[in-house]
Amino acid sequence: MTDTPHVLDAAEANAGWERAYAEQTGTLWQDEPIPLSAEAVSFLREHGTRTVVDLGCGDGRNLPPLVRAGLHVTGVDASRTGAGRAAERLRRHELPGLAVTADAVDLPFPDGAVDAVTCFDVFSHFTDPAAALAEIARVLRPGGQFMVNVFNTDDSECGRGELLFGTTYRYRGTVFHFYREDELRELLSGWKILEFRTDTWDDPPHGEFRPEPHTHSNFVVKAVRA
Numbered sequence: 001m002t003d004t005p006h007v008l009d010a011a012e013a014n015a016g017w018e019r020a021y022a023e024q025t026g027t028l029w030q031d032e033p034i035p036l037s038a039e040a041v042s043f044l045r046e047h048g049t050r051t052v053v054d055l056g057c058g059d060g061r062n063l064p065p066l067v068r069a070g071l072h073v074t075g076v077d078a079s080r081t082g083a084g085r086a087a088e089r090l091r092r093h094e095l096p097g098l099a100v101t102a103d104a105v106d107l108p109f110p111d112g113a114v115d116a117v118t119c120f121d122v123f124s125h126f127t128d129p130a131a132a133l134a135e136i137a138r139v140l141r142p143g144g145q146f147m148v149n150v151f152n153t154d155d156s157e158c159g160r161g162e163l164l165f166g167t168t169y170r171y172r173g174t175v176f177h178f179y180r181e182d183e184l185r186e187l188l189s190g191w192k193i194l195e196f197r198t199d200t201w202d203d204p205p206h207g208e209f210r211p212e213p214h215t216h217s218n219f220v221v222k223a224v225r226a
């Protein structure tokens with residue numbers, strides 16, 4: 001069974017992220033994209049993807065590689081400041097694409113409107129992951145692709161913050177849940193899984209929000225809408 005009930009409501013969690021972005025001078029995350037970026041581009045190209053939503057785009061570090069691959073990209077983030085900085089990043093690099101503010105459970109797209117959704121370093125923050133997955137499935141066309149990384153219990157940051165229950169923590173006003181493999185597979189039971197693996201990488205500090213270097217341990221999943 002999944003261990004992620006509503007401990008923080010979405011408004012409270014989203015407000016925590018808005019504060020994190022607003023209090024940071026410049027980008028909250030590093031400018032380099034996530035280590036999975038090149039792999040994501042290859043995966044999407046293999047499936048003939050044209051339109052992509054990067055869900056939880058933050059301040060946009062992962063948008064330029066997707067745009068430069070010739071994809072039509074929309075970044076979505078719950079933080080207005082984060083999405084604004086993502087849009088500014090695209091303008092600064094003279095790249096097309098959009099960045100908008102929306103919640104993961106209420107995306108501003110019609111049913112079946114996009115070919116793919118990417119979701120990097122974000123899934124573990126969702127207060128209602130089942131609802132987020134249902135919304136991702138709604139906006140994807142039949143057979144659409146979904147690529148996500150999910151922090152697991154071997155992550156160096158598992159245990160930091162106020163323990164809420166299980167492996168869920170309140171950290172600087174945001175929620176972090178660190179997944180077991182069985183609970184993530186249960187959540188994804190309605191999807192066709194193409195790949196499910198574990199991967200790790202080192203991250204530098206993220207300003208005052210996460211001031212120490214750390215190592216992320218992730219489940220990396222590639223799936224298609226069933």
